[in-house]
Amino acid sequence: MLTVFRHSLTRFIGQILGWGIPLALLCSYGLLLYDTLVEPEAQQQYMQLLSNYPPELMAFFGDMSQMFTPGGYLDTLFFSYIPIVIGFFSILTCASLLAGDEEKGILDLVLAHPISRVKLYFGRLGAFTAATILILIISWMGFVITLPKTSLDATAWELILPFLSLFSLLLFFGTLTLLLCMLLPSLQWAAMTSGLILVASYFLTSLAKLSERLRPIEKFFPMHYYQGGKALTRMNWECFGILIGFSVIFVGIALWLFERRDIRVSGEAGWRMSALVGRKRLRSLKND
Amino acid sequence: MNDPVAIYTENLVKSYGRVEALHGVNLEVHPGEIFGFLGPNGAGKTTTIRCLLDLIRPNGGTVRVLGLDPQSNPLEVRSRTGYLPGDLHVEDNATVESALRYLNSLRGGKADWGYVRRLAELINLELKTQIKNLSKGNKQKVGIIQALMHRPELLLLDEPTFGLDPLIQHEVLELVSRARAEGATVFFSSHILSEVKEISDRVGIIRNGLVAEVAETETLIKRALSRVRIRFKHPVEAQNLANITGVSLLAQDDDQNVTLQVEGEMDALIKVLASYHVIDFETEHPSLEEIFLAYYKEDK
Numbered sequence: 001m002l003t004v005f006r007h008s009l010t011r012f013i014g015q016i017l018g019w020g021i022p023l024a025l026l027c028s029y030g031l032l033l034y035d036t037l038v039e040p041e042a043q044q045q046y047m048q049l050l051s052n053y054p055p056e057l058m059a060f061f062g063d064m065s066q067m068f069t070p071g072g073y074l075d076t077l078f079f080s081y082i083p084i085v086i087g088f089f090s091i092l093t094c095a096s097l098l099a100g101d102e103e104k105g106i107l108d109l110v111l112a113h114p115i116s117r118v119k120l121y122f123g124r125l126g127a128f129t130a131a132t133i134l135i136l137i138i139s140w141m142g143f144v145i146t147l148p149k150t151s152l153d154a155t156a157w158e159l160i161l162p163f164l165s166l167f168s169l170l171l172f173f174g175t176l177t178l179l180l181c182m183l184l185p186s187l188q189w190a191a192m193t194s195g196l197i198l199v200a201s202y203f204l205t206s207l208a209k210l211s212e213r214l215r216p217i218e219k220f221f222p223m224h225y226y227q228g229g230k231a232l233t234r235m236n237w238e239c240f241g242i243l244i245g246f247s248v249i250f251v252g253i254a255l256w257l258f259e260r261r262d263i264r265v266s267g268e269a270g271w272r273m274s275a276l277v278g279r280k281r282l283r284s285l286k287n288d
Numbered sequence: 289m290n291d292p293v294a295i296y297t298e299n300l301v302k303s304y305g306r307v308e309a310l311h312g313v314n315l316e317v318h319p320g321e322i323f324g325f326l327g328p329n330g331a332g333k334t335t336t337i338r339c340l341l342d343l344i345r346p347n348g349g350t351v352r353v354l355g356l357d358p359q360s361n362p363l364e365v366r367s368r369t370g371y372l373p374g375d376l377h378v379e380d381n382a383t384v385e386s387a388l389r390y391l392n393s394l395r396g397g398k399a400d401w402g403y404v405r406r407l408a409e410l411i412n413l414e415l416k417t418q419i420k421n422l423s424k425g426n427k428q429k430v431g432i433i434q435a436l437m438h439r440p441e442l443l444l445l446d447e448p449t450f451g452l453d454p455l456i457q458h459e460v461l462e463l464v465s466r467a468r469a470e471g472a473t474v475f476f477s478s479h480i481l482s483e484v485k486e487i488s489d490r491v492g493i494i495r496n497g498l499v500a501e502v503a504e505t506e507t508l509i510k511r512a513l514s515r516v517r518i519r520f521k522h523p524v525e526a527q528n529l530a531n532i533t534g535v536s537l538l539a540q541d542d543d544q545n546v547t548l549q550v551e552g553e554m555d556a557l558i559k560v561l562a563s564y565h566v567i568d569f570e571t572e573h574p575s576l577e578e579i580f581l582a583y584y585k586e587d588k
Binding site: 003004007011104105106108109110111112113114115116260262263265 | 304334345362363369374390391434
């Protein structure tokens with residue numbers, strides 16, 4: 001398992017740096033601007049400026065009334081919208097974790113070696129989890145480096161809490177995608193479905209701040225349990241636990257399905273595809 | 289090698305959804321032999337091999353590889369087996385060496401790296417090259433090395449020479465023969481009769497998910513049909529040629545151009561032709577379908 005983990009993590013190095021460094025720069029730069037906001041005069045001007053924007057737009061940037069608190073500022077600056085950005089890292093990475101290699105035909109060769117499916121599964125999932133944690137640590141360091149230069153009232157350790165909340169959400173979407181890859185005919189379908197849930201969840205949760213009618217529905221979407229900047233002062237461990245709990249369930253079901261799955265060869269359609277494309281087409285898609 | 293049978297399948301059935309790929313495959317491959325698994329595309333060759341490695345699970349029947357059930361002992365089966373997939377894909381961004389080292393590490397580092405270098409030299413493969421820069425033939429060489437590098441007891445090769453130029457085909461078949469000489473059992477699928485003839489001890493013919501015939505390679509060659517086109521300088525009586533044992537007349541364009549079908553060896557025909565003035569003599573090897581037709585004709 002360690003071999004697979006190490007090898008998979010090496011494959012993620014580009015993504016870790018490619019996501020981590022820009023996010024760290026964004027965090028660092030954004031935090032430097034905090035002091036320009038805390039002056040009462042500046043606050044007043046900002047509030048005036050923001051009041052000109054439609055509430056439907058501002059809903060996507062967190063609770064604007066809390067914008068001048070450390071948690072509210074971090075929410076507006078980073079945590080309110082970042083799940084929709086980095087969420088796609090989780091979705092695309094987990095889509096290619098097993099199904100990607102399967103569709104490319106690489107898994108066929110790897111699993112012909114004496115490595116169990118369980119070890120391969122956990123080795124790769126572990127690498128994805130480690131890559132996600134590393135991206136978040138690099139981003140967190142962007143905050144930590146700038147923190148002494150600002151008057152933001154938070155410690156480096158407190159800043160970990162919103163990242164923990166973000167991690168639970170990313171893990172949720174990653175493992176959901178992994179599960180969907182085992183259920184749907186192709187990784188494109190799985191990534192698309194997962195992406196759709198992410199975007200729908202983001203919109204619903206944001207708009208639920210404005211509409212009472214949406215609130216009962218949004219509770220069924222994962223973004224409801226994501227706390228963002230609010231976690232800085234009052235981390236809700238129950239919400240964190242719910243997202244992690246669902247991730248564990250998805251991991252378990254996906255593993256169960258992966259162990260029982262026929263490994264496809266490159267270019268071969270999934271068995272569910274037969275209903276869509278017909279038996280004749282399926283025959284022609286099969287390598288042999 | 290103590291197992292009495294290297295590969296054993298009985299009534300092996302495999303379906304993909306509603307499509308039944310194998311209808312009850314029965315096979316026995318003996319230790320130390322090269323077994324050619326011959327069949328046209330879509331016959332079930334790849335499906336059979338993938339069942340042997342537990343990459344796909346059969347819907348019915350019995351499978352034993354080196355005396356083991358691949359579903360109960362997949363790791364042991366795979367650790368004693370070398371596999372070359374029909375459509376080989378390796379991570380493109382790696383070099384040949386790092387790809388091989390990774391695959392070797394999945395085997396617990398069993399391969400002797402000196403042997404890997406020797407294999408690479410033998411088939412003229414540069415280990416430092418990136419996989420994405422390799423031609424189809426050279427990628428196939430990577431596949432051959434990864435299948436051989438841990439000196440497996442059993443080699444499962446799915447169309448090992450497919451897409452390779454004749455020179456590399458020859459090198460690959462050489463390596464396969466060498467592996468057998470070192471004690472390995474080789475099970476390789478192909479749809480090319482000539483390469484199966486070249487190295488196999490026995491041949492199994494699969495068609496539509498069923499093994500139609502298992503025979504010594506010599507027997508298969510004897511039963512195989514060849515088509516012969518002959519152009520004579522002077523008019524001939526074609527019926528005289530058709531009377532030779534194993535020869536039948538297929539077509540006669542005129543008195544000087546004759547097409548014959550020959551079953552088995554050509555010797556008798558050649559000896560008769562020695563008394564004629566032959567301008568041109570052209571043989572055509574039968575397609576697999578024609579061999580199958582020959583079998584089915586006999587069955588009827």
